[in-house]
Structures are given as structure tokens and as C-alpha cells.
Amino acid sequence: MANKEPKVKVQNLTKRFGDLLVLDNLNFEVEEGEFLCIVGPTGCGKTTFLNSLTRLYEPTAGDILVNGIPVDPKKQNISYIFQEYSSFPWLTVEQNIRFGLEIKKTPKAEADANVEEMLNIVGLTKFRNYYPSQLSISMLQRVAIARAFATKPELLLMDEPYGQLDIDLRFKLEDELIKLWKKTGTTVLFITHNIEEAVYLSQKIMVLTNKPTSVKTVLDNPLPLPRDVVSPEFVELRNKVTDLIKWW
Numbered sequence: 001m002a003n004k005e006p007k008v009k010v011q012n013l014t015k016r017f018g019d020l021l022v023l024d025n026l027n028f029e030v031e032e033g034e035f036l037c038i039v040g041p042t043g044c045g046k047t048t049f050l051n052s053l054t055r056l057y058e059p060t061a062g063d064i065l066v067n068g069i070p071v072d073p074k075k076q077n078i079s080y081i082f083q084e085y086s087s088f089p090w091l092t093v094e095q096n097i098r099f100g101l102e103i104k105k106t107p108k109a110e111a112d113a114n115v116e117e118m119l120n121i122v123g124l125t126k127f128r129n130y131y132p133s134q135l136s137i138s139m140l141q142r143v144a145i146a147r148a149f150a151t152k153p154e155l156l157l158m159d160e161p162y163g164q165l166d167i168d169l170r171f172k173l174e175d176e177l178i179k180l181w182k183k184t185g186t187t188v189l190f191i192t193h194n195i196e197e198a199v200y201l202s203q204k205i206m207v208l209t210n211k212p213t214s215v216k217t218v219l220d221n222p223l224p225l226p227r228d229v230v231s232p233e234f235v236e237l238r239n240k241v242t243d244l245i246k247w248w
């Protein structure tokens with residue numbers, strides 16, 4: 001019997017901007033349900049990679065396959081959360097979470113159930129009728145994550161979503177993200193500069209080289225959840241990733 005297709009397969013992906021070679025023949029696979037963190041030096045092309053995945057950029061060469069076919073966010077159920085997470089200010093919390101379900105024309109009963117489930121998981125049921133201007137940053141982030149998971153995406157792309165948050169809040173939101181990931185089984189690609197965050201969240205960590213960027217290595221992260229950031233095993237893995245980035 002043939003092996004199951006990987007969820008995401010990146011084949012010989014190359015991206016140039018004029019003479020500037022940014023992505024240099026990237027090759028890797030992500031299994032269904034995996035949580036992959038992508039780390040690398042500043043400016044190495046992490047965002048260029050995500051923009052290629054969303055088809056904002058056409059690759060200069062190579063392919064990105066999702067479920068074995070060239071990625072197409074118009075046809076495949078892919079959600080995104082970026083640092084500048086945005087809610088629609090004219091919609092309530094509930095309407096924001098429902099938005100993607102309406103775009104996808106999800107049947108009402110299913111949409112209602114998904115919205116309730118998400119409101120509950122992120123603890124915003126009581127705030128369902130509030131508008132974004134009435135919410136704290138933490139609540140806004142929760143709306144963004146609830147909206148991203150509400151459509152039950154097959155792939156969730158996150159680009160430094162917690163980059164500008166205080167450490168306390170970051171840990172709280174990371175715990176919620178893990179809860180949602182475990183519950184839904186969504187495949188997550190999470191880009192971060194923060195090595196501690198990558199070790200805290202991931203099942204695998206992909207380390208990119210400096211530009212022109214290729215895959216330096218992919219490390220397994222077998223530490224049991226929830227993780228303790230001061231345990232010797234955690235610190236050891238964090239130091240290992242730091243060294244890999246330091247000596248690119």
C-alpha cells in the first residue's frame with residue numbers, strides 16, 4: 001500500500017527577487033496534524049516562504065503541495081494568523097468568529113456549533129456581543145485564534161503572532177494554542193524568532209540557514225506537554241537550537 005501523502009510537501013522551492021536569491025532549493029515535508037516551528041536568522045526569508053505558501057508570491061522554481069496537489073488557498077481550507085492580527089471593528093466578537101464560516105457557506109447549525117465551541121475554548125462566551133474596540137489585546141488575540149480555528153482548517157499558518165506581547169500573556173496564549181491544536185488535530189506551521197517559543201510549542205523545529213536560505217536541519221521535539229521552560233531537557237534543546245542558529 002502507498003504511504004499516506006504528507007500534508008505539506010515543499011519540493012525544490014526557490015524564490016528570487018531580481019538578482020536576490022532568498023529561498024534556495026528548500027525541501028521538506030510536514031505530516032498531517034504536526035506542529036512545526038520554523039526558526040532562522042533575521043531576514044532569512046521566513047515570511048517569503050509563507051507568502052509563497054499563500055500564493056501571494058509565485059515561486060521562481062519548485063512546488064508547494066498540500067495533500068499532494070499544488071497549494072491553492074482558494075480551494076483548500078487554510079487559515080492564517082499574523083502579528084498584526086486584525087478583527088473587523090464593525091463586527092462583534094461572535095460575528096468575527098463566524099466570519100470565515102459564512103464565507104465558506106458552512107451550514108448554519110454547524111456554524112453555530114463551531115462558534116459556541118470556539119467562544120467557550122477561548123473564554124469569550126460572556127463577551128460575544130462586545131466590539132473589538134472594547135477588548136484588551138489578549139482578548140483580541142483570542143478572537144483571532146478562535147476565528148482561525150472556527151473553520152476547522154486543514155492547515156494553519158502563523159507568522160510571529162505573539163512577537164509583540166508580554167511574556168506572561170504569551171505563555172497563556174501559547175497554552176491555549178496547544179489546547180486548540182490538540183483538540184482539532186490541525187497541522188500548524190508557526191514562524192518565530194523566539195527559540196524558547198519554538199521549543200515550548202513544537203513537535204518539530206525546522207532551522208533555516210542565513211540567506212540564501214536552505215533547510216539547515218529539522219529537529220524532533222519529544223518533550224512531553226505541558227513543557228517546563230526551566231527543566232534541564234528544555235534548556236538543553238533550547239541551547240541546541242540556539243547554537244544551530246548562531247553558527248549558520
Ligand SMILES: Nc1ncnc2c1ncn2[C@@H]1O[C@H](COP(=O)(O)OP(=O)(O)OP(=O)(O)O)[C@@H](O)[C@H]1O
Nearest residue numbers: 017020022040041042043044045046047048049193
Ligand atoms: N517583495 C519583495 N521584493 C524584494 N525583496 C523582497 C520582497 N519580499 C522580501 N524581500 C527580501 O527577501 C529577504 C527575506 O525577507 P523576509 O521578510 O522573507 O525575511 P524574514 O526571515 O521573514 O525576516 P524577519 O526575520 O525580519 O521576519 C529580505 O532580504 C527582503 O528584503
